[in-house]
Structure formats: structure tokens, C-alpha cells
Amino acid sequence: MPGQLKEVRNRITSVQSTQQITKAMKMVSAAKLRRAQDAILQMRPYARKLQEMLSNIVSNMEGGTDMKLAEERTVEKVLMIVITSDRGLAGAYNTNIIKLAKQTMTEKYSSQLSKGNITVWGIGKKGYESFSKAGFPTSAAYKDIFINLKFENVQAASVAAMKAFENKEFDAVELVYSEFKNAATQRFVVEQFLPIPKVQKKDGAKKADFIFEPDKEGLIAELMPKILNTQLYKAVLDANASEHGARMTAMDKASDNANELLKSLRISYNRARQAAITTELTEIVSGAAALKG
Numbered sequence: 001m002p003g004q005l006k007e008v009r010n011r012i013t014s015v016q017s018t019q020q021i022t023k024a025m026k027m028v029s030a031a032k033l034r035r036a037q038d039a040i041l042q043m044r045p046y047a048r049k050l051q052e053m054l055s056n057i058v059s060n061m062e063g064g065t066d067m068k069l070a071e072e073r074t075v076e077k078v079l080m081i082v083i084t085s086d087r088g089l090a091g092a093y094n095t096n097i098i099k100l101a102k103q104t105m106t107e108k109y110s111s112q113l114s115k116g117n118i119t120v121w122g123i124g125k126k127g128y129e130s131f132s133k134a135g136f137p138t139s140a141a142y143k144d145i146f147i148n149l150k151f152e153n154v155q156a157a158s159v160a161a162m163k164a165f166e167n168k169e170f171d172a173v174e175l176v177y178s179e180f181k182n183a184a185t186q187r188f189v190v191e192q193f194l195p196i197p198k199v200q201k202k203d204g205a206k207k208a209d210f211i212f213e214p215d216k217e218g219l220i221a222e223l224m225p226k227i228l229n230t231q232l233y234k235a236v237l238d239a240n241a242s243e244h245g246a247r248m249t250a251m252d253k254a255s256d257n258a259n260e261l262l263k264s265l266r267i268s269y270n271r272a273r274q275a276a277i278t279t280e281l282t283e284i285v286s287g288a289a290a291l292k293g
Contacts, residue, residue: 005276008269012262019258025089026251033183033244040180040237047234050227052199057220059198068166069224070196077117078109079161079170081193081232083177083239084127086146090243091250093178093186094126100188101127101176109172119170123157123236149240151233158232162225165194177235178242184249186242193231196224 058070082101084094101120105113112118119137122128128143142157164170173194178186212219 004272005269008265008272012265012269015258015261015265019255019262022251022254022258026248026255029244029248029251033241033248036237036241036244037180040234040241043234043237047230051231054223054227055197055199057223058196067196067220067224069162069194069228070198072195073168073171075109075112075171077119077170078105078112079119079121079164079173080105081121081123081157081161081173081175082127082131083175083235084122084124084130085239085243086125086144088126089250090247091253093243093246093250094124094130096188097176097178098127098130100190101131104174104176104190121157121161124239145236146240149236151229154233154236155229158229159225161193161232162228170194175232175235177239178246180238180241180245183245186246191235193228196228 058067080101082097084097088094105118109118116137119139120127120131121139121141122131122143123145125143128138128140132138141160142153145153145157161170161173165173172192175191175193176189177191178188181187
């Protein structure tokens with residue numbers, strides 16, 4: 001019985017130590033989330049408007065302009081940019097992104113997958129490690145972007161993807177990431193990065209009329225790369241905020257689970273202690289009765 005009491009006491013101490021860690025991690029994630037949330041909420045309207053403008057321009061062009069980044073061709077080789085986190089302890093956050101990427105490969109690019117023509121660039125170590133182990137062609141050049149999250153570092157990945165598309169190394173580029181909604185909710189999305197998607201015109205809709213200044217070719221050549229850089233940076237900021245929100249939620253639930261486990265262990269400890277006391281009292285009474293006899 002004393003051995004059982006000691007074991008329960010040790011488990012209680014262990015759970016209390018774990019709970020202290022989860023509470024500390026929740027507070028750290030909450031502080032990081034506040035900064036990440038401010039960054040994406042300020043960036044998102046600007047990035048979406050630029051992306052909408054670019055899609056409208058591409059949709060209304062009628063030839064005569066060299067737009068390699070909007071060129072639609074038969075898809076033989078695919079590049080998937082999968083944005084995950086560097087660390088775990090964020091619930092099912094990384095698992096859901098990797099699962100969505102693999103699901104997209106199977107459903108949308110099944111023939112390319114069977115030929116081994118899908119390359120994965122992992123932004124974040126978890127995605128890179130997962131697809132490397134799965135045998136996909138990968139690149140380690142951009143997996144450490146979250147260590148020093150700056151526009152210039154994300155821009156390098158975007159420029160590399162655009163050059164590879166222009167050189168026909170890839171015929172399509174897809175982004176897989178989580179869109180931040182709030183601390184408890186993320187939306188996992190697949191977004192076409194290249195070729196630049198066109199806006200689907202509704203029947204009877206009027207064609208947008210653009211006035212280009214100084215000239216159409218120069219403006220498009222200047223705008224396209226900048227808007228695509230912004231699009232990828234927005235996706236990375238979304239993923240950064242989603243990661244901290246997912247980790248904060250996971251640590252909060254872990255702390256609650258630790259409380260429930262502590263209640264159960266304390267009940268077990270009290271029962272074991274009461275049983276030990278009852279046994280001792282019984283032995284004392286029995287010994288006293290034997291002496292009297």
C-alpha cells in the first residue's frame with residue numbers, strides 16, 4: 001500500500017510539472033499570436049486587392065503582350081509549395097496541411113504523381129521532413145524561412161518559383177497553407193500560384209476597361225512579379241498566425257486535460273490513503289484484542 005501511494009504521488013507531481021509547461025507555452029503562443037495576427041490583418045486587404053487586380057488584367061488581355069507567368073499549357077510537371085511550421089505541439093495543424101497536399105496530388109494531379117513529376121518545396125521544417133521521408137523531390141532552400149521571417153526571404157522563394165515556371169521546369173505551381181480566421185479556427189486551402197488564374201466571366205458581364213500608364217507591357221512586366229511576391233508573403237503570414245493560434249489552443253486543451261487527470265489522481269490517492277489508514281486501524285484493534293485475550 002505505501003508503494004501504491006508513492007506511485008500516485010509521483011504521477012501527480014509529473015502531471016503538475018507538465019501542466020506548468022503547457023501553461024507557459026500557451027502564454028508564449030498568445031503573445032506571438034497577437035503580433036502575427038496584427039501583421040496578417042493589415043496585409044490581407046492589400047494583397048487580396050492586388051491579386052484581384054492582376055487576375056482582372058490577365059483575364060482581359062487579348063494577346064499582343066508577352067505574359068509568360070499567365071501562360072496556360074499542358075501540365076506535365078507540378079510544383080507544390082507547402083507551408084507548415086518548424087515545430088510541433090500545435091495539435092493537428094501540420095498533419096492537416098500535409099494531408100491536404102497529398103489529397104490534392106491524388107485528386108488533381110494523379111497522372112503526374114504516378115510519373116513522379118511532382119516536386120515539393122517545404123516552407124517550414126515539418127512539411128519538408130514529411131515529404132522528404134515520403135520520397136518526393138524536395139528542396140531545402142526555403143524550409144528555414146520562419147527562423148527569420150522577412151519579406152526578402154519569402155521573395156527569394158517566389159522569384160525562384162517564377163523563374164522555374166518561365167523556364168518550363170514546372171507547368172503549374174500550387175500553394176498549400178492555412179488561412180487564419182481566429183485563434184481557434186484555421187481554413188486549410190490550396191491556391192493556384194502559377195499560371196496566374198483568370199477571373200471567370202459571368203454571362204452578360206461587361207469587359208473591364210483599363211487605361212494603362214505609361215504603357216501596357218511595361219506596367220504588366222513591373223506589376224506581375226511584385227504582386228506574386230506579395231501573394232506568397234501573405235500566405236506565409238497567414239500560416240504563421242495560424243500556427244500560433246493552433247498551438248495556443250492545443251496547449252489550452254492540454255492544460256484542461258491535465259486538470260482533469262489531476263482530479264482523478266487525487267481521488268485515487270485519497271482512496272489509497274484511506275484504505276491504508278483503515279488497514280492500520282484494523283491491525284491495531286486486532287492486536288489490542290489479542291493482548292486482552
